[in-house]
Amino acid sequence: MHDGLRFAIYDKTGSFRCQLEGVDATADLAPNAVPTATFTLDDDRKELADITANGARCGVWFRGKERFRGIIQETPGDGPYGKVTAHVRGDIRKLWHWQGRPVPSAGLGDQTSDYRVHSGPSETVFKDAVAENLLRLGVPWSVAPSLGRGTATVASLRFHPLADKLLPGLDADHLIVALSYDGPNVLVDVRQAKTVPGVLTIASGIPEGYKYERSGPTATRVVVGGRGEGVDREFVEFRDEALEADWGDIIEGFKDARNTEEGADLTIDAREALAEGRPKSGISTTLNETDRFQYGTTYTEGDLVTVRVGPIQRAQPISVSITETAGEGVVVTPRIGNVEDDTTDALARDIARLARGIRDTGRR
Incomplete structure (x- = not known):
């Protein structure tokens, strides 16, 4: 059985078309962020007709489980006798595509409230707001009942992307959006992050080079x-x-x-x-997979791992990158924190934060 990345291709209605494995591929998965994947094929493969169809979708499998599903967003290629690369974006992206209206049950001309304000545990706030707007949109998505997990939070929606206002509360409580599928039907739920037992240190051989930061309070x-x-x-x-x-x-x-x-x-x-x-403290490091620390067995994206390096001991959520090539085989790279090779990553985060602020201001 192939233990690497596997890609199940569906048409826009959710009907299965074909599957691929053993190709050069990557996948990146992080909690409450849009997962992505790529795979590359020779441009004479018969599967390209399904992959390049309008609205084509893809389920990304690894180690015997579908890790996410989404749309094939781009298919750039070169030729003749070249390659085509498919870029997949997970369906959580819809939380940035869909807005929270002040009065979700009314038409656009009858938005008689300034804001739709949700309050309660972060899971309940998230699910109530999403469910209201799914009903408005008429898409085949539904929301699982809330278990009331998380701390008290407030979300005020006025044509904001749902993700902007709802995901920060889940992040703070280590609750992770989980989507499951039945044909074209999508069920929205959340899961609680697990804590990986033990403390990882440099001596364990799992953390590699690291960065850490520690800063004092900015408001008391x-x-x-x-x-x-x-x-x-x-x-x-x-x-x-x-x-x-x-x-x-x-x-x-x-x-x-x-x-x-x-x-x-x-x-x-x-x-x-x-x-x-x-006050804030954090660690950024890549981790090494071992027999006792494996994706899909020991942990999955969003689970918490405690790392002790330098003066910092902290539990942080795990993200993961997966690559598969003919030369290197399958390589899994877990990571925690924001590992920055240059200023580009920090700038991207600052731009995203600024964009959220501009969206917020523009809707008042």
Whole structure:
């Protein structure tokens, strides 16, 4: 049985067409991010008719399990007698394609509320908001019942991409979006990240070279501004006195919560702002697979692994890259944190953060 990457090709209705294995291929999987894969074929393969059809879809399998499914977004090639490379993007991408409307049950001309505000455990907020807008869109997607996992959070939607407002709450609680398939039907659920037993150190042979960072707090007390204007606006202050005592420092911050409903609990916004301003530490490193540390057996993407290097010991979620070539065979590279070879990755994250802020501002 082939133990590498395998690709099941479907048409736009979800009907199976063909499958491929033993080709040069890559896959990248990270929690609550769009998974991607590529595979390359000679340009005379008969399967290319299915792969290049409009709306063609692909299930990406590895070690006996479908890891994700999505659309074949691009198929660039060269010739004559050349190669075609298929680029697959996972279906979680739809959370960036679909918006949360203020009144999902009404037409565009009847959006009579400024925002649709969801509050509760992060899993419930995510599932309620997604379910409302799936109904509006009329797509063959459904949402599993919420188990009420996660901490209290608030999401305010006004034509925002669902991912912008809903995924941060899941990330904070280590809840991972999971999609399952029955033909064209998609079920949206979340799973709780598992913690890999033990602590990985350089002596274990699993972490390679690493980077770590440690920074102090950027806010120890926060003023939250609620609804209202001018002197009539509601302001409430919240303090993390234990953090101030620990660092011997006072740092004031401000949180704009004018889009909350009248009488809303502003402590939720305050906790979010204080959490963003807490001291930070993190480790970035690639990991080595061993017999005791294997993708699909010991861990999967999003699971937490505790690594101790330098002065830092921290549990962080795992992402994974998989490559398969005729020369090297199958190589699995787990990683934690943001491993940056240059400033490009950091710049990309900053641009993404800025884009979310611009989208937020443009919808008010």
